[in-house]
Amino acid sequence: MTLTETAPAKLNLALHVRARRADGYHELETLFVFARDGDTVAIAPAATASFGVTGPFADAVGPDGDNLVTRAERAFRAAFSVAQPHAVTLDKHLPVASGIGGGSADAAATLRLLARLHGIAGDDQRLLAIAAHLGADVPACLLGRPTFGSGRGDALVEVRGLGDMPALLVNPLVAVSTAAVFAGWDGMDRGPLTDDGDMLARALTGRNDLQPPAEAVAPVIRDVLTVLAGCDGVVLARMSGSGATCFALFADVAARDSAAATVAADAPGWWQMRTTIG
Numbered sequence: 001m002t003l004t005e006t007a008p009a010k011l012n013l014a015l016h017v018r019a020r021r022a023d024g025y026h027e028l029e030t031l032f033v034f035a036r037d038g039d040t041v042a043i044a045p046a047a048t049a050s051f052g053v054t055g056p057f058a059d060a061v062g063p064d065g066d067n068l069v070t071r072a073e074r075a076f077r078a079a080f081s082v083a084q085p086h087a088v089t090l091d092k093h094l095p096v097a098s099g100i101g102g103g104s105a106d107a108a109a110t111l112r113l114l115a116r117l118h119g120i121a122g123d124d125q126r127l128l129a130i131a132a133h134l135g136a137d138v139p140a141c142l143l144g145r146p147t148f149g150s151g152r153g154d155a156l157v158e159v160r161g162l163g164d165m166p167a168l169l170v171n172p173l174v175a176v177s178t179a180a181v182f183a184g185w186d187g188m189d190r191g192p193l194t195d196d197g198d199m200l201a202r203a204l205t206g207r208n209d210l211q212p213p214a215e216a217v218a219p220v221i222r223d224v225l226t227v228l229a230g231c232d233g234v235v236l237a238r239m240s241g242s243g244a245t246c247f248a249l250f251a252d253v254a255a256r257d258s259a260a261a262t263v264a265a266d267a268p269g270w271w272q273m274r275t276t277i278g
């Protein structure tokens with residue numbers, strides 16, 4: 001029996017960095033939303049453990065046994081005393097180290113699949129503990145619903161999402177290290193996210209405080225945002241997470257598709273994904 005799940009791209013509609021912590025992490029406030037599309041993880045019980053990766057970004061993950069998917073599988077088996085090995089395959093469509101949490105989403109999808117396979121409730125606290133240990137973003141990806149995150153980004157409160165908004169994700173295919181971008185933050189607290197209004201209103205009055213340090217690492221991010229912000233019908237254009245992926249939200253599908261055509265013509269070397277944000 002093979003079980004399959006989408007590991008949806010994560011977007012930070014806004015991300016405010018509030019403080020640097022003694023443990024090397026940062027206090028932040030963020031609005032997490034999830035795309036309808038992303039990677040795909042498939043899991044089946046097997047005589048021996050194995051990992052395989054396919055898809056356009058397979059090479060960036062590599063076939064060896066240490067990545068966020070295999071770490072999630074090992075942590076699950078240890079926490080729930082599961083002796084049964086699994087064959088895991090990952091179809092990798094999201095660029096790696098790109099601010100849309102691909103690795104975190106893959107790990108979260110792996111945990112959800114293993115929970116289904118072994119009869120563990122999706123909201124079991126042990127799953128959440130494994131997720132938090134794998135990375136600051138993994139608990140939000142495990143939940144997979146629109147959420148306000150604080151602390152390291154792992155203190156979560158569910159909020160009402162955007163409804164189904166057409167979105168375009170664009171990455172200039174420059175990998176950006178999350179640690180390096182946080183290290184470049186200037187240390188200035190520019191204030192909290194507002195809790196007034198709906199998700200879109202809160203996002204529109206918010207910012208991404210990691211955008212300036214990410215642009216210092218990868219100046220092409222400014223070009224991506226200039227192209228997106230100039231497209232007709234854009235409601236919001238911003239960088240996600242620590243970059244370099246930027247997103248644009250649109251009021252309708254026609255405007256989103258016309259922006260996708262503009263980006264493809266202006267910058268054929270950039271990665272893009274048309275999707276819908278819930």
Ligand SMILES: C[C@@](CO)(OP(=O)(O)O)[C@H](O)COP(=O)(O)OP(=O)(O)OC[C@H]1O[C@@H](n2ccc(N)nc2=O)[C@H](O)[C@@H]1O
Pocket residue numbers: 012015024025026027028030098099100101102104134135136137138151152153178179180182240241242243
């Ligand atoms: C910036 C965000 C926003 O959602 O997303 P991405 O850009 O990774 O998608 C996340 O906070 C990333 O979460 P995640 O990618 O899971 O981070 P981790 O693996 O736990 O940490 C990688 C490194 O990022 C830095 N880090 C991460 C989270 C945080 N709140 N403060 C930090 O300073 C630390 O230097 C840490 O060593």
Ligand SMILES: Nc1ncnc2c1ncn2[C@@H]1O[C@H](COP(=O)(O)OP(=O)(O)O)[C@@H](O)[C@H]1O
Pocket residue numbers: 061066067068069090095096097098099100101102103104105106107176178241242243
């Ligand atoms: N399954 C995976 N997919 C993507 N990256 C992974 C995976 N497993 C481990 N990684 C590592 O995790 C790091 C973060 O990748 P990713 O989650 O794609 O980026 P981000 O945290 O910027 O959203 C990368 O350096 C990558 O090498």
